Amino acid sequence: xxxxxxxxxxxxxxxxxxxxxxxxxxxxxxxxxxxxxxxxxxxxxxxxxxxxxxxxxxxxxxxxxxxxxxxxxxxxxxxxxxxxxxxxxxxxxxxxxxxxxxxxxxxxxxxxxxxxxxxxxxxxxxxxxxxxxxxxxxxxxxxxxxxxxxxxxxxxxxxxxxxxxxxxxxxxxxxxxxxxxxxxxxxxxxxxxxxxxxxxxxxxxxxxxxxxxxxxxxxxxxxxxxxxxxxxxxxxxxxxxxxxxxxxxxxxxxxxxxxxxxxxxxxxxxxxxxxxxxxxxxxxxxxxxxxxxxxxxxxxxxxxxxxxxxxxxxxxxxxxxxxxxxxxxxxxxxxxxxxxxxxxxxxxxxxxxxxxxxxxxxxxxxxxxxxxxxxxxxxxxxxxxxxxxxxxxxxxxxxxxxxxxxxxxxxxxxxxxxxxxxxxxxxxxxxxxxxxxxxxxxxxxxxxxxxxxxxxxxxxxxxxxxxxxxxxxxxxxxxxxxxxxxxxxxxxxxxxxxxxxxxxxxxxxxxxxxxxxxxxxxxxxxxxxxxxxxxxxxxxxxxxxxxxxxxxxxxxxxxxxxxxxxxxxxxxxxxxxxxxxxxxxxxxxxxxxxxxxxxxxxxxxxxxxxxxxxxxxxxxxxxxxxxxxxxxxxxxxxxxxxxxxxxxxxxxxxxxxxxxxxxxxxxxxxxxxxxxxxxxxxxxxxxxxxxxxxxxxxxxxxxxxxxxxxxxxxxxxxxxxxxxxxxx
RNA sequence: GGUCGGCUAGCUCAGCUGGUUAGAGCGCUUGGUUCACAUCCAAGAGGUCGAGGGUUCGAGUCCCCCGCCGACCACCA
Numbered sequence: 001x002x003x004x005x006x007x008x009x010x011x012x013x014x015x016x017x018x019x020x021x022x023x024x025x026x027x028x029x030x031x032x033x034x035x036x037x038x039x040x041x042x043x044x045x046x047x048x049x050x051x052x053x054x055x056x057x058x059x060x061x062x063x064x065x066x067x068x069x070x071x072x073x074x075x076x077x078x079x080x081x082x083x084x085x086x087x088x089x090x091x092x093x094x095x096x097x098x099x100x101x102x103x104x105x106x107x108x109x110x111x112x113x114x115x116x117x118x119x120x121x122x123x124x125x126x127x128x129x130x131x132x133x134x135x136x137x138x139x140x141x142x143x144x145x146x147x148x149x150x151x152x153x154x155x156x157x158x159x160x161x162x163x164x165x166x167x168x169x170x171x172x173x174x175x176x177x178x179x180x181x182x183x184x185x186x187x188x189x190x191x192x193x194x195x196x197x198x199x200x201x202x203x204x205x206x207x208x209x210x211x212x213x214x215x216x217x218x219x220x221x222x223x224x225x226x227x228x229x230x231x232x233x234x235x236x237x238x239x240x241x242x243x244x245x246x247x248x249x250x251x252x253x254x255x256x257x258x259x260x261x262x263x264x265x266x267x268x269x270x271x272x273x274x275x276x277x278x279x280x281x282x283x284x285x286x287x288x289x290x291x292x293x294x295x296x297x298x299x300x301x302x303x304x305x306x307x308x309x310x311x312x313x314x315x316x317x318x319x320x321x322x323x324x325x326x327x328x329x330x331x332x333x334x335x336x337x338x339x340x341x342x343x344x345x346x347x348x349x350x351x352x353x354x355x356x357x358x359x360x361x362x363x364x365x366x367x368x369x370x371x372x373x374x375x376x377x378x379x380x381x382x383x384x385x386x387x388x389x390x391x392x393x394x395x396x397x398x399x400x401x402x403x404x405x406x407x408x409x410x411x412x413x414x415x416x417x418x419x420x421x422x423x424x425x426x427x428x429x430x431x432x433x434x435x436x437x438x439x440x441x442x443x444x445x446x447x448x449x450x451x452x453x454x455x456x457x458x459x460x461x462x463x464x465x466x467x468x469x470x471x472x473x474x475x476x477x478x479x480x481x482x483x484x485x486x487x488x489x490x491x492x493x494x495x496x497x498x499x500x501x502x503x504x505x506x507x508x509x510x511x512x513x514x515x516x517x518x519x520x521x522x523x524x525x526x527x528x529x530x531x532x533x534x535x536x537x538x539x540x541x542x543x544x545x546x547x548x549x550x551x552x553x554x555x556x557x558x559x560x561x562x563x564x565x566x567x568x569x570x571x572x573x574x575x576x577x578x579x580x581x582x583x584x585x586x587x588x589x590x591x592x593x594x595x596x597x598x599x600x601x602x603x604x605x606x607x608x609x610x611x612x613x614x615x616x617x618x619x620x621x622x623x624x625x626x627x628x629x630x631x632x633x634x635x636x637x638x639x640x641x642x643x644x645x646x647x648x649x650x651x652x653x654x655x656x657x658x659x660x661x662x663x664x665x666x667x668x669x670x671x672x673x674x675x676x677x678x679x680x681x682x683x684x685x686x687x688x689x690x691x692x693x694x695x696x697x698x699x700x701x702x703x704x705x706x707x708x709x710x711x712x713x714x715x716x717x718x719x720x721x722x723x724x725x726x727x728x
Numbered sequence: 729g730g731u732c733g734g735c736u737a738g739c740u741c742a743g744c745u746g747g748u749u750a751g752a753g754c755g756c757u758u759g760g761u762u763c764a765c766a767u768c769c770a771a772g773a774g775g776u777c778g779a780g781g782g783u784u785c786g787a788g789u790c791c792c793c794c795g796c797c798g799a800c801c802a803c804c805a
Binding site: 051058073074075076077088120121122124125126129130131132133137138139140141142143199200243245248249252253256343344374376378380411412415416417418419420421422424425427428430431433434435437438439440441442443444445485487489490493496497504505508509512591594595597598599676679680683684687690691692693694695696697698700701704705708 | 731732733734739740741742743744747748749752753754755758759760763764765767768769770771772784785786797798799800801802803804805
């Protein structure tokens with residue numbers, strides 16, 4: 001569903017919210033100091049001011065004190081001295097104790113202003129005395145409020161000076177006026193010194209103009225009554241953040257919040273729904289009124305200002321559902337559970353959705369906020385149109401598919417860490433989709449589309465079948481747990497590894513010889529493989545929705561669409577640790593044989609070999625068949641006496657190959673393994689000889705290390721014997 | 729000024745409450761094309777975990793300090 005904030009229904013929600021705040025006394029209009037953009041000629045909120053560092057100058061001005069002496073003040077903005085209405089010092093500052101209460105005579109304008117004591121003054125900065133310009137500085141405004149100082153405005157709304165008392169400066173822009181007034185002050189002997197000064201200057205988020213704080217009548221929302229509940233829900237973890245550290249950021253902002261300036265002097269936006277009559281009754285109405293609520297006067301004018309865009313956005317979770325009407329949508333879909341967003345709108349939007357929702361509906365709009373990372377350009381810069389560093393996601397979709405693009409987003413976005421864009425990573429998920437496609441093609445051949453799931457007789461399961469079913473269960477547990485904790489990266493990793501390497505590379509290769517048999521063993525293998533693939537597709541569906549649906553339809557399944565299919569359940573009874581260990585050993589033997597054959601000549605497809613092993617799986621025909629299949633061996637019958645031999649030894653298992661090979665290769669592998677074992681033994685012995693370790697480490701850890709040492713020693717003995725005899 | 733995050737293989741990144749000798753993808757080297765997939769398979773090389781201290785039987789993981797990189801907050805005139 002789409003909703004535009006200027007839609008008629010949405011406007012009605014915005015007005016309703018305004019009126020409710022208004023009736024509760026949470027909205028007021030009044031002159032206060034605001035961040036004023038002289039270019040846009042509008043007030044903007046604290047969040048829309050961008051501070052950038054600048055190298056300026058700090059001017060020290062001498063103000064003569066009546067009755068004798070001078071007091072020096074430091075300022076980066078000398079032109080504002082025309083609007084000074086006081087000088088402030090810290091109440092604890094001994095240097096100025098006897099001056100508090102006296103007056104100074106401002107240079108140039110020759111106006112008398114008081115010296116006051118206020119705790120906002122930093123004793124250590126500058127001279128410890130500060131000129132107070134309540135009309136054009138936020139801190140000074142607050143000092144002025146506390147000390148009862150006059151507010152003088154010296155700026156026009158376009159940022160030019162409005163100083164009739166100094167005709168030579170009147171009408172100049174700040175940048176032009178500053179050097180002039182400095183000269184004038186110097187001429188009058190009021191300029192004591194100038195120092196280089198590095199500080200931050202506020203700029204308009206929209207247009208970049210330097211912000212001029214000034215006092216102006218604006219509309220405000222009182223924040224204290226709203227922030228209280230919004231703080232409580234986070235403190236009590238009803239509202240949770242992922243990663244958790246954002247909770248503190250949210251709380252800090254919410255705790256230090258000031259009243260929210262919601263009026264803007266812009267052309268486009270929601271108009272403030274307040275009308276004023278000829279008798280000056282200003283009242284908020286949900287719909288344009290025909291007469292004043294207070295006096296019945298019919299000459300009404302609507303406030304010319306519009307609302308801060310985030311005012312309407314803050315209502316999003318419920319205004320989109322028809323609030324304040326009690327609609328079916330609102331009842332059905334509010335509240336939601338998860339909000340996923342970037343950190344830059346945590347305060348602008350997320351925090352505000354929280355307090356408006358708590359206020360109007362008394363319920364959180366969502367319980368979990370995921371703050372994902374930001375995608376940066378490959379060189380680490382921000383992506384932006386002006387830098388030309390952006391990437392069009394639709395192009396990525398065209399090139400690699402929506403599934404691959406989405407999988408990449410899910411993998412990298414949700415760790416909360418910023419990520420440099422890399423097209424190759426998206427491509428790797430395209431290849432993954434291709435892998436799934438091919439595996440499906442292998443299994444679907446010969447099965448009619450739309451078939452129901454193939455029943456499996458558990459009595460007919462071979463070890464490999466049980467193994468992959470157990471692995472599937474483990475992966476199901478992993479993915480389910482990861483999703484519950486919003487950890488999509490490890491979930492995708494697990495599925496990728498399982499589907500590609502365990503299922504396709506190992507299991508499908510293992511069952512290939514069985515598949516042509518349409519009866520018992522072949523049927524069982526295909527049924528198990530289809531079941532594993534079908535389940536894997538369901539696990540993967542939230543991440544790669546399109547290809548999983550397409551493939552799911554092509555293999556036996558129950559139900560109409562994968563998106564409606566139930567979430568897979570793990571079955572831990574299928575996870576047999578002993579079998580897992582047997583398979584791991586078998587695969588290790590496979591790797592060792594492949595490694596040797598890699599360095600051998602000639603490479604015949606079916607290499608005659610014999611295997612000796614006390615291991616359970618390798619003792620039975622099925623296990624030996626697996627080894628033969630994966631390592632491409634011919635295990636039947638004794639080796640002819642004239643064939644050269646080469647032994648591959650992994651643990652208790654020995655595979656003797658009839659192969660022409662440089663006998664140094666296996667010797668080298670075994671030698672390297674022996675050295676590794678010897679290192680391990682030394683490491684373990686040192687550790688176990690340390691009484692601190694055996695005394696202080698948990699018993700289980702010590703026992704495990706002892707077992708490892710024994711194992712390593714046995715392995716080393718076997719290897720030594722082999723190398724001593726001379727392999728081959 | 730304060731706070732937070734990052735620094736792990738050539739590149740991009742995982743590594744939960746400290747416990748086998750640190751992992752993946754890409755890239756690189758070597759070998760492989762009848763039988764789902766060369767968009768593939770197999771075998772390999774590659775890391776003093778940013779520097780330095782400390783705690784601990786044991787530190788990529790906890791503490792301190794420093795260095796870069798990136799953010800955020802702030803009423804330093």
